[in-house]
Amino acid sequence: MYPWTERNGQLSWLKLPFFVLTLAPGFWIAWQWQFELLGPKPVTEAIHQTGDWVIHFLMLSLAITPLRFTGRWIKLVNVRRMLGVAAMTYAIIHLLLYVILDQKFDLVMVASEIVLRFYLTIGFIALLGLAALGATSTDAMISRLGATKWNRLHALVYPIAALGLVHFYIQSKLNVYEPVLMTGVFALLMFYRLLRKLAWPTNVFTLAGIGIAAAVTTALVEALWYWLMRGVPMERVLWSHLNFAYEIRPAWWVLLAGVVLPLLSLVRKQPAPRVRAASSPRQAAQMTDA
Secondary structure (H helix, E strand, C coil): CCCCECCCCCECCCHHHHHHHHHHHHHHHHHHHHCCCCCCCHHHHHHHHHHHHHHHHHHHHHHHHHHHHHCCCHHHHHHHHHHHHHHHHHHHHHHHHHHHHHCCCCHHHHHHHHHHCHHHHHHHHHHHHHHHHHHCCCHHHHHHHCHHHHHHHHCCHHHHHHHHHHHHHHHHCCCCHHHHHHHHHHHHHHHHHHHHHCCCCCCHHHHHHHHHHHHHHHHHHHHHHHHHHHCCCHHHHHHHHHCCCCCCCHHHHHHHHHHHHHHHHHHCCCCCCCCCCCCCHHHHHHCCCC
């Protein structure tokens, strides 16, 4: 079975575009490198871009649960594994570029840097976590571990994503626009899971509420970061959200993303299809929110 086929070997028109999506960033980075479009430090830029895509694919994999339940697209679960494996793959490429090209395969230097630099330490821990999740993502491992243990293990994706975001912030240094944006998306996805955990209704009002809460969280995180790291008063950063002359702050984009779920709830407001009881460990694992 190939990544773009169903279990019966037929082409999947759902999996194929997602498979192309997972490959596209790698080809784009390679194309930029080939035509010297990565700037004066191509290795550093390639390392940063592959790291960015680790976070992007992690967020996409976490977005599958709210989209499949709110949009009634149950089959979306079939691409969640692919997106998670893509995140792991780009994390490995991210590390290899650093080890082989940036540090010239000086493993002693690499090890000392990972131990001494906090952002590299947490980034490496996140990579090890992704590798563990990727290694246990096969049907054989699901059957071997059992659905309960497998789901417990793969719930580690949440702290792994949090570690990845911290790594993203520290590596970004002065410009944390994208880390803040990804933090807001992560908050939105976690608030949705909290709704389901508390068994609250996921209707238009609660979904709109978590969108607003995620946007407010994004604004507060950004203000707190600039206050702690650069001494900028928090109120000054918060007031900047009302100034659209230069750029739209991340909180507004998170609010816009938060509109998607209540809109889906309105458009796809028919009752959700009944989900049968799991007949195998693999099906039981697919029913989870991870």
